[in-house]
Amino acid sequence: MALDEGTDLPDRTDLPESGPLRSAVLERATSAMRAEPPDRHFDITSTVKQRVHGLVSAGRELVVHAPDGAPTHDAAGSRVTVAERVLRAAVRRAVTGPDVAPDRLRVVVEEGTSPSGAPTQHVDLELDVVARYGTDLRRVGDELRADLLVLLDATLGPATRPRLVDVAVVDVTPDDPSEG
Amino acid sequence: MGDLRHFCCPAPFLGALPHYDDVTARTDLALVRAARLDDEDAFAEIVDRYAPGMLRYAMRMVGEQDLAADAVQEAFVSAWRNLDSFEGRSTLKTWLYRLAHRRVVDLLRVRRAVPVDDEVLAHQGDHPGSVTLGWTAPSTDPLQAVLDRELLDALRAALLELPEQQRATWLLREIEGMGYQEIAETLGTTAASVRGNLHRARTTLGVKLERWR
Numbered sequence: 001m002a003l004d005e006g007t008d009l010p011d012r013t014d015l016p017e018s019g020p021l022r023s024a025v026l027e028r029a030t031s032a033m034r035a036e037p038p039d040r041h042f043d044i045t046s047t048v049k050q051r052v053h054g055l056v057s058a059g060r061e062l063v064v065h066a067p068d069g070a071p072t073h074d075a076a077g078s079r080v081t082v083a084e085r086v087l088r089a090a091v092r093r094a095v096t097g098p099d100v101a102p103d104r105l106r107v108v109v110e111e112g113t114s115p116s117g118a119p120t121q122h123v124d125l126e127l128d129v130v131a132r133y134g135t136d137l138r139r140v141g142d143e144l145r146a147d148l149l150v151l152l153d154a155t156l157g158p159a160t161r162p163r164l165v166d167v168a169v170v171d172v173t174p175d176d177p178s179e180g
Numbered sequence: 181m182g183d184l185r186h187f188c189c190p191a192p193f194l195g196a197l198p199h200y201d202d203v204t205a206r207t208d209l210a211l212v213r214a215a216r217l218d219d220e221d222a223f224a225e226i227v228d229r230y231a232p233g234m235l236r237y238a239m240r241m242v243g244e245q246d247l248a249a250d251a252v253q254e255a256f257v258s259a260w261r262n263l264d265s266f267e268g269r270s271t272l273k274t275w276l277y278r279l280a281h282r283r284v285v286d287l288l289r290v291r292r293a294v295p296v297d298d299e300v301l302a303h304q305g306d307h308p309g310s311v312t313l314g315w316t317a318p319s320t321d322p323l324q325a326v327l328d329r330e331l332l333d334a335l336r337a338a339l340l341e342l343p344e345q346q347r348a349t350w351l352l353r354e355i356e357g358m359g360y361q362e363i364a365e366t367l368g369t370t371a372a373s374v375r376g377n378l379h380r381a382r383t384t385l386g387v388k389l390e391r392w393r
Binding site: 053104177178 | 214
């Protein structure tokens with residue numbers, strides 16, 4: 001086991017070559033401890049994943065607008081909503097590619113009231129992405145913005161006013177940003 | 181997600197930007213980015229990558245499986261909730277171990293009413309190997325295996341007698357293979373302090389294991 005890889009300071013140079021600090025017994029015990037296999041009967045990874053799954057929030061309810069832009073779908077005032085989590089997943093899957101990957105996403109929800117008194121909702125997106133070095137960043141930004149507007153329309157229906165999709169390239173990577 | 185794909189991902193959109201669902205070869209930072217956008221699979225990969233080591237570290241710090249498991253679980257819950265605060269200034273490993281270490285320290289503080297040293301010494305008087313955490317040292321020679329196990333148990337007992345900071349420093353250095361700066365970031369101290377604690381820990385452990393020569 002190469003313990004000193006990546007270390008910024010020399011290791012063990014401050015220790016004498018013999019005596020208790022260089023105890024062969026301690027070295028042997030240490031090596032044995034390093035070599036201990038994990039206890040297969042005590043695997044907590046499944047428990048951790050279950051706990052995290054329970055923590056995943058559905059997020060806010062996003063209103064799906066009718067084709068005419070109304071927040072309700074019939075005369076009775078029926079509403080259709082999509083969990084914010086669904087929109088976030090759709091954006092994540094759509095934006096992740098060989099030249100770009102999402103870094104952070106903020107779903108900006110503006111609640112309001114229509115002239116008739118019905119509750120309204122407007123959704124904008126603020127997306128930070130990481131791009132592969134050498135990618136035409138302006139083109140990536142333009143494509144992402146256009147694609148996300150399509151995605152928003154498809155997911156939430158048409159908006160009563162133009163939706164805002166801000167895309168910021170916050171970093172570049174030498175390799176595929178979804179992998180590296 | 182799948183139930184909405186029919187209307188939220190039109191074909192031209194998918195054609196422009198292909199999907200990448202395979203997380204097996206992703207770097208830590210790529211996994212963090214995906215997990216920030218609620219990708220549980222990416223976070224699961226992080227758990228698979230670091231939970232075993234964090235659990236190993238926590239167990240050797242607190243000496244009890246259940247307590248160690250609690251510490252590591254809480255660390256990952258905290259990590260999930262605070263992914264946005266991870267900015268990549270330290271490595272993901274360092275960040276996660278720091279979260280686990282904080283919980284370990286909390287547990288040790290709570291338990292301090294019953295001095296660890298007294299417990300360990302009482303057990304040691306009867307059976308040198310009584311502070312057992314359920315692992316078996318690897319060896320094909322039965323006699324050697326017994327000796328290795330006893331030596332390991334003695335090391336575990338000696339570790340539990342070290343002051344917390346020395347124990348943590350020694351474990352992170354010798355077992356988890358961290359560099360001095362990484363240890364300093366994990367424990368919230370300086371690299372110089374790490375060097376000092378490591379020196380003292382090695383000295384003490386070397387002396388305590390003298391009788392095994």
